[in-house]
Amino acid sequence: MPISMRRKHGGSVKPALMHAGDTQTEEQQQQRQQEQDAELAQQAQELPQMEDEDDISDSAAEEVVKKSRRPKENAFTQQKLKAVHPILTPNTVIPLLLVIAxxxxxxxxxxxxxxxxxxxxxxxxxxxxxxxxxxxxxxxxxxxxxxxxxxxxxxxxxxxxxxxxxxxxxxxxxxxxxxxxxxxxxxxxxxxxxxxxxxxxxxxxxxxxxxxxxxxxxxxxxxxxxxxxxxxxxxxxxxxxxxxxxxxxxxxxxxxxxxxxxxxxxxxxxxxxxxxxxxxxxxxxxxxxxxxxxxxxxxxxxxxxxxxxxxxxxxxxxxxxxxxxxxxxxxxxxxxxxxxxxxxxxxxxxxxxxxxxxxxxxxxxxxxxxxxxxxxxxxxxxxxxxxxxxxxxxxxxxxxxxxx
Structure with missing residues (x-):
């Protein structure tokens, strides 16, 4: 197989001479890739059908949303309140202690x-x-x-x-x-x-x-x-x-x-x-x-x-x-x-x-x-x-x- 072909499909350069029993031909790889794509396409088509079979209505979906325990989106419940983290230094602590005294x-x-x-x-x-x-x-x-x-x-x-x-x-x-x-x-x-x-x-x-x-x-x-x-x-x-x-x-x-x-x-x-x-x-x-x-x-x-x-x-x-x-x-x-x-x-x-x-x-x-x-x-x-x-x-x- 030419080196240029291996770079295109494999992504890395490998020696052109490899044992026939240890490798796959380009045609076999393409065929396998096509089979995988077809399988994924079939699964994608079946998803709407599964929803129809389960008969999940819009009201049921709303019921699920209502029962959610997720806290409200605000600063308090999400623990995003503003806070002050002062840096204690002698210049700030000593005057404070003097005032208290x-x-x-x-x-x-x-x-x-x-x-x-x-x-x-x-x-x-x-x-x-x-x-x-x-x-x-x-x-x-x-x-x-x-x-x-x-x-x-x-x-x-x-x-x-x-x-x-x-x-x-x-x-x-x-x-x-x-x-x-x-x-x-x-x-x-x-x-x-x-x-x-x-x-x-x-x-x-x-x-x-x-x-x-x-x-x-x-x-x-x-x-x-x-x-x-x-x-x-x-x-x-x-x-x-x-x-x-x-x-x-x-x-x-x-x-x-x-x-x-x-x-x-x-x-x-x-x-x-x-x-x-x-x-x-x-x-x-x-x-x-x-x-x-x-x-x-x-x-x-x-x-x-x-x-x-x-x-x-x-x-x-x-x-x-x-x-x-x-x-x-x-x-x-x-x-x-x-x-x-x-x-x-x-x-x-x-x-x-x-x-x-x-x-x-x-x-x-x-x-x-x-x-x-x-x-x-x-x-x-x-x-x-x-x-x-x-x-x-x-x-x-x-x-x-x-x-x-």
């Missing part, structure tokens, strides 16, 4: 200054029954006292254990004890003086505990047994019904049953201090609680006190002693479970008068035990500043953020 550090310093202006006194009275004498006043161990005042204390806080048979809990032996606490206020503080109780080691954020109440009962509604017992999620289980009487607990649930019930008196002047310092219950709860807590509409024959309230209501409820939760501010505060195991609840306040320098006494009725679960309870007196109570964490966080 100029803003954050002064704000943090102001918060820290405001926190340090708050004056407070914290006394742990958890072991008053075990450590205080009933015959004389004794100093409270330093590890149970913490304070922050402008001036130093000249007199360490003292305590004494007393009893009162006619106390609010009907003379129960274990409910008669009173922890009397005397402490010094070294400088004038207030107005806006707040009296809290503080608890540590109690976990009100436990899921079963936190949802064990009836919102309908708190709203003053005549909630049925199924409402307080079988509602999915928030319900009063396991304290919804008294099995022995079939009556509904009011208020039902674990939160109400475990209500903190130590009692506190306002500050009485002692040791030469001239005037008592009055404190009041009004205003210790959120104003919005007025919409949530309403007087109950239950029939007295249908309800009974929770198990832990038996000593307060030994004969059950009657027309005069059913708790009016609309005006029971201590109960309203307790029904807002804290998020952590260390928390404070306001019990008394005075927003008008200055607490003069001197020595004062408060009496605490001991009714809520904490030693069984290694807990602690505290007397907590505090003023406030523009940022609220004493809390240095926020100010330190801003300073650290600006310093970074």
């Amino acid at each position: 100029v803003i954050f550090i002064p704000i943090g310093a102001a918060m820290l200054y405001g926190s340090n202006k708050v004056e407070e006194l914290v006394i742990d009275y958890s072991r008053c029954e075990q450590l205080a004498s009933s015959d004389y006043w004794s100093e409270i161990p330093d590890k149970y006292v913490d304070y922050h005042f402008k001036d130093t204390l000249n007199l360490k806080p003292q305590w004494k254990l007393a009893t009162n048979d006619s106390y609010i809990y009907n003379g129960y032996d274990e409910e008669r004890n009173i922890c009397q606490v005397q402490f010094e206020i070294p400088d004038d503080i207030g107005p806006h003086v707040y009296y809290f109780y503080r608890i540590r080691g109690f976990y009100p954020n436990h899921r079963r505990y936190a949802i064990s109440f009836s919102e309908d009962q708190l709203n003053g509604k005549d909630a049925s047994t199924s409402d307080i017992k079988d509602t999915v999620g928030q319900n009063c289980q396991p304290l919804s019904i008294d099995d022995s009487t079939g009556k509904k607990y009011y208020p039902c649930g674990l939160i109400a049953n475990s209500m903190f019930n130590d009692t506190f008196t306002p500050l009485a002047a002692v040791n030469g201090t001239d005037d008592d310092y009055p404190m009041y219950r009004e205003g210790i709860a959120w104003e919005t609680n007025k919409k949530r807590f309403k007087k109950t509409k239950y029939n007295l024959d249908d309800i009974t006190p929770p198990p832990n309230w038996v000593k307060m209501y030994p004969e059950g409820y009657n027309e005069t002693n059913v708790p009016d939760i609309q005006h029971w501010y201590e109960f309203q505060n307790w029904m807002a479970p804290a998020a952590f195991s260390l928390f404070s609840k306001m019990i008394l306040r005075n927003d008008d008068d200055v607490l003069k320098k001197g020595v004062y006494q408060t009496d605490v009725g001991l009714h809520w035990p904490v030693l069984g679960f290694n807990g602690h309870k505290y007397i907590y007196l505090s003023t406030r500043s523009v940022i609220g109570g004493k809390n240095s964490f926020l100010g330190v966080s801003w300073i650290v953020g600006g310093d970074r």
Whole structure:
């Protein structure tokens, strides 16, 4: 075969002399090419026929298009939104950090200054029954006292254990004890003086505990047994019904049953201090609680006190002693479970008068035990500043953020 013919059909130059058994003639290649072309032409002619046989209508084709999951053609679904990719260099980062520092550090310093202006006194009275004498006043161990005042204390806080048979809990032996606490206020503080109780080691954020109440009962509604017992999620289980009487607990649930019930008196002047310092219950709860807590509409024959309230209501409820939760501010505060195991609840306040320098006494009725679960309870007196109570964490966080 001539070399020129091989170049035309094969595309590359090969030697002209090749073995007859290893090659094909030009005529055979042309014949094979013609057969392939004819086969392709036949397949092309059959395509429309196949569509006719399958009877694919235009409506079916539209149906296929409608079911397509392809996202719409826009910048968001196709992930083509514009973006900025700044190049961080010392010339851009350093000025930015300086601006952040100029803003954050002064704000943090102001918060820290405001926190340090708050004056407070914290006394742990958890072991008053075990450590205080009933015959004389004794100093409270330093590890149970913490304070922050402008001036130093000249007199360490003292305590004494007393009893009162006619106390609010009907003379129960274990409910008669009173922890009397005397402490010094070294400088004038207030107005806006707040009296809290503080608890540590109690976990009100436990899921079963936190949802064990009836919102309908708190709203003053005549909630049925199924409402307080079988509602999915928030319900009063396991304290919804008294099995022995079939009556509904009011208020039902674990939160109400475990209500903190130590009692506190306002500050009485002692040791030469001239005037008592009055404190009041009004205003210790959120104003919005007025919409949530309403007087109950239950029939007295249908309800009974929770198990832990038996000593307060030994004969059950009657027309005069059913708790009016609309005006029971201590109960309203307790029904807002804290998020952590260390928390404070306001019990008394005075927003008008200055607490003069001197020595004062408060009496605490001991009714809520904490030693069984290694807990602690505290007397907590505090003023406030523009940022609220004493809390240095926020100010330190801003300073650290600006310093970074």
